[in-house]
Amino acid sequence: MxxxxxxxxxxxxxxxxxxxxxxxxxxxxxxxxxxxxxxxxxxxxxxxxxxxxxxxxxxxxxxxxxxxxxxxxxxxxxxxxxxxxxxxxxxxxxxxxxxxxQGLWQYNQMPVGNKGNQVSASIYSKERVDVDGSGPKPVQLIFRDHPEWKRHAYLVLQAGDFRCPQCTVKVTVDDGKPINMAAWRPKTDEAIAMFITDQKALWKLARKAKSISIEFPVKAGGTRTAVFETGGVDASKMPNWWN
Known part of the structure; x- marks a missing residue:
């Protein structure tokens, strides 16, 4: 077998x-x-x-x-x-x-009594900035359209202060040359804010640039620079602002 x-x-x-x-x-x-x-x-x-x-x-x-x-x-x-x-x-x-x-921007809309809505677009600086020796903190850039106060563009600090009742800031678009812009600091302690006088021009720069840097004077002495990556702004969120 x-x-x-x-x-x-x-x-x-x-x-x-x-x-x-x-x-x-x-x-x-x-x-x-x-x-x-x-x-x-x-x-x-x-x-x-x-x-x-x-x-x-x-x-x-x-x-x-x-x-x-x-x-x-x-x-x-x-x-x-x-x-x-x-x-x-x-x-x-x-x-x-x-x-x-685009995700860096924040948009807000809130009613102001019966006078209409306040709309705003805001963005924080790419890197934190030490403006007074207390350590680096965010700097915020805000574009605001208020039914009474109209349109403004301003910087907001979380500490320290601006050296600026009336002053000049330097705005640089991407890798371009600095542009001088007038600025002022309101007489108030409610917020550490500095307004850019030509908000129309700053808005146009923010819309067209990939990033803008703003050099501003501080109370602690000298100047500081905040860089904002503005290239993702959605202009439709601010319909009453200039194109």
Missing amino acids: KRLILAAACAFALAACSNPEEERRAQEAADAAARAQKEQKAEGVAKQYDMAVAAQDWEKARIHGGSLLDQYKDTDVAARIEPGYAEVKAKADTARELRRM
């Missing part, structure tokens, strides 16, 4: 190895089926990529494109999208940066 089983096993082994051409064809067919399945899956990801590109949703396009080039890098579909993917990544980086800057 053992001899019969051994003989049968050898016969089967010989039969399996007796036709290498059929084995090659079978392997090629299996490889082709696997490639076709991979291409089909890649097409599904590519469809999502193409839809995101058409919608100019660059961050989503970057995710789908990256997945396509990583998981299906040897497919025809990946070869199709690869030449334009670098541009998509660059646009995704720009979109992400814009979204980050």
